[in-house]
Amino acid sequence: MIKISIVLPNFNGGKYIEKAIDSFLFQEYDNKELIIVDAKSTDNSHEIINNYSSLHHNIIWVKVNDNGISNAFNIGLKYATGDLIGYLGCDDIIYQNLFSIINFNYRYVKYDAIYFNSYTYYVNETKIILRECPDLEFNIVNLLSYGTIVGWQNIYFSKEIYDKYNIDENNKTCMDYELYLRICLNERLLIIKNNSIGTINFFDNNISSDLERTQYKECVSVANYYSNKINYKGHVLGNKKRKKSYYERIKIKFKKLLQFL
Numbered sequence: 001m002i003k004i005s006i007v008l009p010n011f012n013g014g015k016y017i018e019k020a021i022d023s024f025l026f027q028e029y030d031n032k033e034l035i036i037v038d039a040k041s042t043d044n045s046h047e048i049i050n051n052y053s054s055l056h057h058n059i060i061w062v063k064v065n066d067n068g069i070s071n072a073f074n075i076g077l078k079y080a081t082g083d084l085i086g087y088l089g090c091d092d093i094i095y096q097n098l099f100s101i102i103n104f105n106y107r108y109v110k111y112d113a114i115y116f117n118s119y120t121y122y123v124n125e126t127k128i129i130l131r132e133c134p135d136l137e138f139n140i141v142n143l144l145s146y147g148t149i150v151g152w153q154n155i156y157f158s159k160e161i162y163d164k165y166n167i168d169e170n171n172k173t174c175m176d177y178e179l180y181l182r183i184c185l186n187e188r189l190l191i192i193k194n195n196s197i198g199t200i201n202f203f204d205n206n207i208s209s210d211l212e213r214t215q216y217k218e219c220v221s222v223a224n225y226y227s228n229k230i231n232y233k234g235h236v237l238g239n240k241k242r243k244k245s246y247y248e249r250i251k252i253k254f255k256k257l258l259q260f261l
Contacts, residue, residue, distance in 0.1 A: 002106050003031045004099050004156070005082030009072030010038040013090025014045040016202055020090055021052050021059065029099035032058060034088075035079045037072040039063045045090075070169040077162055084114075086156040087176075093200040095119075101196050102156060112189035113138075115155035116198030123204035138191040140184040143177070144227050144236050147219065152176035154198035161189070173215035174222055181226040 006024060010017055024034045036049050036059065053061040060079055066072035073087060084102060088094065098116070105114055117132045133150045136142040143149060152175070161183065171178045183189065227236045 003082040005080035007076035014043040017090040023094040027099040035076040070167040084156045091202040095197040113191040115150040174219040
C-alpha cells in the first residue's frame, strides 16, 4: 500500500476547510497524511485545524508564514513523505474511495502521475457540472494548444517528481499549468488518466472563483513562454485564430448557459 500525501494551503478558508479535512479522513485508506499550511488566517480556520490535528496524528499543521498558495505548497512539500503527492484547496472535497483507486492502479503500473475528472459545484446557482479531462496525451504540445488539461487538485505526482520540481512562486494563478509545462519540457513520464472523479470543487465567491476570473491572462503568458522555449510553431493557448477544440466549445457553452440560470 503506497503512502499518499496531501498538501492543503489555507488562508481564511474556514467556510469549507472542515469539509475538505473530513473528505481526507473519510477515505477508507490507512497510509495517508494531510499537511495543512496556515499561519495567517484570521477567521475560524485555526480553531478547526487545531481540533483535527490534535486528534489525528496523520494531520500535520504547519504554522509557517507563506507568501501565497505557491509558496505555501512548497513549504508543505518539505513535510510530505508520501510516495504520491497531491494538492487540495480548502474548498475542495476528495471524492470517496479515491485513494484506493490510486493505490489499485499503482499496484499494477508504477506511474509517475495519475489524474482524474471532477465536479464543480456552483453554490449560488445550485448547479453541479462534470468537468471531464479531454482525451489527449499529457504532453507539452497538447498543454500549449489546449491549456491545463487537468486541475491541480485532480492530479497526483510521484515524490520523485516533486523533489525535482517545486512550484514557481512567480506564478500566482496558473502555477499548476506552468508546472506541467516545465515537467513535460524536461521529462518523459508515464502519466495515467483515470475516468473516476477526483474532487468536488465549491465555487462560492471564494479563491477558486476569483482565480478563474484572473488566471487566463497569466496562462497565455506562460504558454507563450514555453512555446518559444521549444520553438513551437503550432497553435498556442490564447491564439484567437486557432479553431477551438470540442472541449473548449463545451466550456464556453456552459459559461454562457450559467449567465441565464
